[in-house]
Amino acid sequence: MSAERWKDDEALLESIRKGVPGAADELLRLYQGKIFNLAMSILKNESDAEEAAQDVFMTVIRKADTFQGNSAFYSWIYRICVNTCLMRLRGKRRNETVSIEEFMPVFTDEGMHASPMDDWSKEVERDALNEELGRMIRKYTEELSEKYRVVFVLSDVEGLSNEETARILGLTVPAIKSRLHRARLYLREQLSRYLREGKAG
Amino acid sequence: MICKELAYMLADYFNGSMDARLREELDDHLSRCEPCAAFTKTYQAVADRTHSLRRHIEYEIPPEVSKRLEAFIHAAALKYPEKVREYRDQVERDRREKVADLVRAATAGKLSSATALLVESHCAACPECGGYLAALRETGTTQAGDPPEGIRSHLIALMQTLPPGEEFFLA
Numbered sequence: 442m443s444a445e446r447w448k449d450d451e452a453l454l455e456s457i458r459k460g461v462p463g464a465a466d467e468l469l470r471l472y473q474g475k476i477f478n479l480a481m482s483i484l485k486n487e488s489d490a491e492e493a494a495q496d497v498f499m500t501v502i503r504k505a506d507t508f509q510g511n512s513a514f515y516s517w518i519y520r521i522c523v524n525t526c527l528m529r530l531r532g533k534r535r536n537e538t539v540s541i542e543e544f545m546p547v548f549t550d551e552g553m554h555a556s557p558m559d560d561w562s563k564e565v566e567r568d569a570l571n572e573e574l575g576r577m578i579r580k581y582t583e584e585l586s587e588k589y590r591v592v593f594v595l596s597d598v599e600g601l602s603n604e605e606t607a608r609i610l611g612l613t614v615p616a617i618k619s620r621l622h623r624a625r626l627y628l629r630e631q632l633s634r635y636l637r638e639g640k641a642g
Numbered sequence: 643m644i645c646k647e648l649a650y651m652l653a654d655y656f657n658g659s660m661d662a663r664l665r666e667e668l669d670d671h672l673s674r675c676e677p678c679a680a681f682t683k684t685y686q687a688v689a690d691r692t693h694s695l696r697r698h699i700e701y702e703i704p705p706e707v708s709k710r711l712e713a714f715i716h717a718a719a720l721k722y723p724e725k726v727r728e729y730r731d732q733v734e735r736d737r738r739e740k741v742a743d744l745v746r747a748a749t750a751g752k753l754s755s756a757t758a759l760l761v762e763s764h765c766a767a768c769p770e771c772g773g774y775l776a777a778l779r780e781t782g783t784t785q786a787g788d789p790p791e792g793i794r795s796h797l798i799a800l801m802q803t804l805p806p807g808e809e810f811f812l813a
């Protein structure tokens with residue numbers, strides 16, 4: 442089946458609506474990687490993410506008719522994925538491994554930085570560090586509670602705008618901004634500690 | 643501006659939504675405060691590196707998961723074509739009914755004021771819909787209500803711009 446048959450998301454969706462053979466395969470080819478990644482970043486468990494991905498694609502196929510062209514297709518399918526995953530998390534214990542509060546910057550009573558600050562921004566640009574740094578960012582992201590994690594993944598990992606992230610999660614832009622900010626503060630602090638210890642050791 | 647305030651404004655500083663006067667104040671503080679300069683650069687590095695290293699951060703779908711997913715969708719598609727068709731038919735019927743209600747209310751002059759405004763401004767710009775509704779009004783046909791596909795899709799789009807829960811016709 443040639444991919445040229447579906448020039449864009451809209452054409453693909455139309456084919457799914459009509460039940461054109463191969464359209465569902467093309468949908469999978471285009472989106473299964475993205476959906477699995479998003480499901481994994483929320484659920485952090487491979488078999489949960491696999492089941493969630495099945496649900497997501499079934500929902501997309503069943504609801505292809507109700508998709509409204511006024512939002513991008515990927516934002517619709519991401520939204521279905523986020524809702525599916527959050528539903529699965531409901532009832533399950535939220536595994537908050539660390540308290541984000543302990544990793545916020547510390548200020549004196551006068552509102553000045555309480556401890557000296559290293560500037561490691563140039564250091565992390567070294568290509569030799571890419572793999573290790575990526576691994577550490579993933580690890581620290583997984584430690585965030587899902588409220589911050591989903592926002593951080595959509596905004597900073599995937600690069601969506603605050604507005605797009607807000608639409609996908611059904612939250613306001615200020616709520617997205619504040620969660621994203623706290624997630625970044627957490628990662629900044631964790632990376633600082635990691636790099637400092639790395640240098641010492 | 644103190645360091646603590648600066649730290650809480652960084653997100654706005656980087657996404658460009660900060661107003662010029664505040665930005666100036668913040669830049670001024672940054673030029674005089676070493677900890678804040680380091681804090682700001684490393685904060686920005688987190689966002690930048692996270693995006694540029696996303697290939698290392700994202701989870702790759704294992705080939706066996708991908709195979710099972712394809713098999714599942716195939717099996718499901720074979721097993722549920724009826725259900726999918728039923729669901730589609732229902733959605734299609736609901737849409738037609740809604741459009742029919744809208745057309746009837748429009749011809750009878752019974753649209754809510756918000757909806758009437760929407761319909762009027764669309765009809766002013768769209769000869770297709772304008773002509774269709776004008777003809778219905780002229781002949782006084784209040785029973786009609788199943789417009790051609792093109793017009794139906796315009797009216798569906800129009801109704802979707804109404805706030806949720808908004809009644810489009812007068813009681």
Ligand SMILES: [Zn+2]
Pocket residue numbers: 554644645648671675676677678679
């Ligand atoms: Zn300062």
Ligand SMILES: [Zn+2]
Pocket residue numbers: 764768770771772793796797
């Ligand atoms: Zn029209």
